[in-house]
Amino acid sequence: MAKYANPGQPDSVVSxxxxxxxxIGGEYVAPAKGQYFENTTPxxxxxxxxxxxGTSEDIERALDAAEAxxxxxxxxxxxxxxxxxxxxxxxxxxxxxxxxxxxxxxxGKACRETLAADIPLAIDHLxxxxxxxxxxxxxxxQIDEDTVAYHFHEPLGVVGQIIPWNFPILMAIWKxxxxxxxxxxxxxKPAEQTPASIHVxxxxxxxxxxxxxxxxxxxxGVEAGKPLASSNRIRKIAFTGExxxxxxxxxxxxxxLIPVTLELGGKSPxxxxxxxxxxxxxxxxxxxxGFAMFALNQGEVCTCPSRALxxxxxxxxxxxxxxxxxEQIKQGNPLDTDTMIGAQASNDQFEKILSxxxxxxxxxxxxxxxxxxxxxxxxxxxxxxxxxxxxxxNNSMRxxxxxxxxxxxxxxxxxxxxxxxxxxxxxxxxLGAAVWSRDGATAYRAGRDIQAGRVWVNNYHAYPAxxxxxxxxxxxxxxxxxxxxxxxxxxxKNLLVSYSxxxxxxx
Amino acid sequence: MGDVAEPEAPVAxxxxxxxxxxxxxxxxxxxxxxxTAVHGPLMFHQSGGCCDGSAPMCYPDGDFxxxxxxxxxxxxxxxxxxxxxxFYMSGSQYEYWKHTHLTVDVVKGRGSGFSVExxxxxxxxxRSRLFTDDEYERVQAEL
Numbered sequence: 284m285a286k287y288a289n290p291g292q293p294d295s296v297v298s299x300x301x302x303x304x305x306x307i308g309g310e311y312v313a314p315a316k317g318q319y320f321e322n323t324t325p326x327x328x329x330x331x332x333x334x335x336x337g338t339s340e341d342i343e344r345a346l347d348a349a350e351a352x353x354x355x356x357x358x359x360x361x362x363x364x365x366x367x368x369x370x371x372x373x374x375x376x377x378x379x380x381x382x383x384x385x386x387x388x389x390x391g392k393a394c395r396e397t398l399a400a401d402i403p404l405a406i407d408h409l410x411x412x413x414x415x416x417x418x419x420x421x422x423x424x425q426i427d428e429d430t431v432a433y434h435f436h437e438p439l440g441v442v443g444q445i446i447p448w449n450f451p452i453l454m455a456i457w458k459x460x461x462x463x464x465x466x467x468x469x470x471x472k473p474a475e476q477t478p479a480s481i482h483v484x485x486x487x488x489x490x491x492x493x494x495x496x497x498x499x500x501x502x503x504g505v506e507a508g509k510p511l512a513s514s515n516r517i518r519k520i521a522f523t524g525e526x527x528x529x530x531x532x533x534x535x536x537x538x539x540l541i542p543v544t545l546e547l548g549g550k551s552p553x554x555x556x557x558x559x560x561x562x563x564x565x566x567x568x569x570x571x572x573g574f575a576m577f578a579l580n581q582g583e584v585c586t587c588p589s590r591a592l593x594x595x596x597x598x599x600x601x602x603x604x605x606x607x608x609x610e611q612i613k614q615g616n617p618l619d620t621d622t623m624i625g626a627q628a629s630n631d632q633f634e635k636i637l638s639x640x641x642x643x644x645x646x647x648x649x650x651x652x653x654x655x656x657x658x659x660x661x662x663x664x665x666x667x668x669x670x671x672x673x674x675x676x677n678n679s680m681r682x683x684x685x686x687x688x689x690x691x692x693x694x695x696x697x698x699x700x701x702x703x704x705x706x707x708x709x710x711x712x713x714l715g716a717a718v719w720s721r722d723g724a725t726a727y728r729a730g731r732d733i734q735a736g737r738v739w740v741n742n743y744h745a746y747p748a749x750x751x752x753x754x755x756x757x758x759x760x761x762x763x764x765x766x767x768x769x770x771x772x773x774x775x776k777n778l779l780v781s782y783s784x785x786x787x788x789x790x
Numbered sequence: 791m792g793d794v795a796e797p798e799a800p801v802a803x804x805x806x807x808x809x810x811x812x813x814x815x816x817x818x819x820x821x822x823x824x825x826t827a828v829h830g831p832l833m834f835h836q837s838g839g840c841c842d843g844s845a846p847m848c849y850p851d852g853d854f855x856x857x858x859x860x861x862x863x864x865x866x867x868x869x870x871x872x873x874x875x876x877f878y879m880s881g882s883q884y885e886y887w888k889h890t891h892l893t894v895d896v897v898k899g900r901g902s903g904f905s906v907e908x909x910x911x912x913x914x915x916x917r918s919r920l921f922t923d924d925e926y927e928r929v930q931a932e933l
Contacts, residue, residue, distance in 0.1 A: 686840050
């Protein structure tokens with residue numbers, strides 16, 4: 284066990300500044316209106332820094348910087364852009380502990396995750412797009428003897444990106460790496476709940492990118508996000524969040540006729556077929572861990588497996604052991620490397636989860652474990668902790684249909700394959716899902732029949748850069764990860780060239 | 791719903807503020823008066839999905855385009871405000887919510903999305919209770 288010192292203490296691996304400004308045009312600049320907002324750590328509920336409260340004036344200034352930088356950046360060689368991404372990755376890797384602890388302090392998540400997942404995945408993501416860029420090719424099509432169609436990739440120009448608070452750094456890198464690789468300049472707005480950790484990272488790498496290529500404007504959605512999303516100076520907007528804001532951003536984008544990428548969450552089914560429990564072996568243990576994955580990142584994951592569907596033949600036995608596995612999840616100080624589940628990211632998130640536990644009970648769902656907040660004592664008493672909670676109920680209940688975004692799973696039984704697929708697809712969303720079976724044909728068929736953009740087969744919560752991620756149905760538009768993401772940040776230029784010396788024959 | 795005919799102790803509501811389907815707590819009503827002074831007349835659209843999903847979003851009235859398939863749950867009357875505040879939800883989401891009564895409350899928080907209360911350090915939140923059988927029949931008949 285190792286417990287990292289709280290930031291601010293002399294032996295901490297990270298020290299936050301007392302104040303963070305906007306990062307515009309390669310330097311930190313004060314907000315136009317001079318206002319700042321307090322930022323708290325969900326671990327103790329205490330304030331630890333203040334952050335610039337951006338407004339439309341700051342967004343315009345960032346767009347000025349991005350517009351100035353975009354043409355030059357877009358014309359750099361792919362080798363140059365790729366090398367810069369690799370250098371950023373190296374710098375982040377060399378400072379992994381600092382960035383990971385900063386992320387845990389800002390967001391509340393256990394450092395076991397930031398040290399082993401969030402930051403290593405961000406590093407790998409940068410390297411993946413550095414490589415994918417070098418390997419990307421355009422196309423040449425010979426139309427006839429004298430005519431050739433050339434297809435080139437060109438950057439969009441200036442793009443806007445609005446980042447969520449559940450993986451503040453990893454989600455920023457998911458969006459930044461392909462956008463920068465493709466040659467775009469970016470204006471990025473972090474979430475107001477977690478505005479600080481990205482600046483700890485940025486200060487370490489700021490000298491590597493030309494001024495204006497990356498601009499970070501902090502602030503609230505209504506004051507900074509809206510002027511960015513509705514600006515007619517961006518060529519694309521990317522957003523991760525919820526459906527109403529997704530619709531509003533689409534509405535703004537339609538006014539400017541620009542593309543959107545939206546990732547809006549889900550209510551992901553985790554489907555366990557009878558044969559999972561055919562033997563009490565390593566695979567069975569893996570499946571039980573797969574059930575408990577709903578508590579990863581305190582359940583604050585768009586693909587949280589928040590609906591567990593278990594087949595009737597093994598329902599009681601499997602559920603009993605799954606509850607036992609859930610009860611072994613160690614809740615504690617997020618800066619302790621033994622801690623598996625940390626604090627919810629904000630007080631309003633904490634209150635919302637409790638309101639869902641309340642409606643679940645009212646609807647008649649049975650609490651099998653958890654079902655309340657957790658008071659961890661000492662300085663942690665001011666933080667936002669929820670017990671991992673298992674509900675048993677049916678798919679028409681609201682706790683089966685709405686993304687609670689907390690460590691809460693709702694369990695239901697199914698009798699056969701058709702019922703499993705019917706329940707799995709009875710949802711407004713289609714982001715993630717998993718199927719667990721020892722039979723490859725069942726797993727394959729279920730994986731294809733479930734309407735979701737990512738179906739894990741016999742695993743969960745793996746996010747390699749090389750696998751496309753995104754939603755069906757109301758879970759959004761577009762994909763993230765995978766080299767196809769380069770296309771999402773590029774225009775297609777077609778040069779249609781005639782090598783014939785003769786008139787075309789129309790006039 | 792027959793098993794749970796008696797609603798649990800309901801959240802305090804501003805009398806006469808709401809409709810059969812949606813109402814306001816006193817704290818939410820008071821905040822709406824302050825927000826209206828800053829932003830002008832307001833509206834609610836109930837969100838779904840990740841992050842701040844499942845939370846009501848409050849916008850200047852007309853900022854968010856209500857679609858053909860949105861459901862108008864009612865107009866909230868706020869003491870001190872001339873114009874009632876419309877409350878909407880997407881039709882597909884309402885299908886999963888229609889058996890519950892909603893009360894708009896407010897808690898401390900940082901919010902997100904473009905909802906207008908976030909800079910005040912507070913967040914609107916939905917408290918829910920099941921309709922009784924009688925209430926449910928009345929509400930369904932209204933639609």
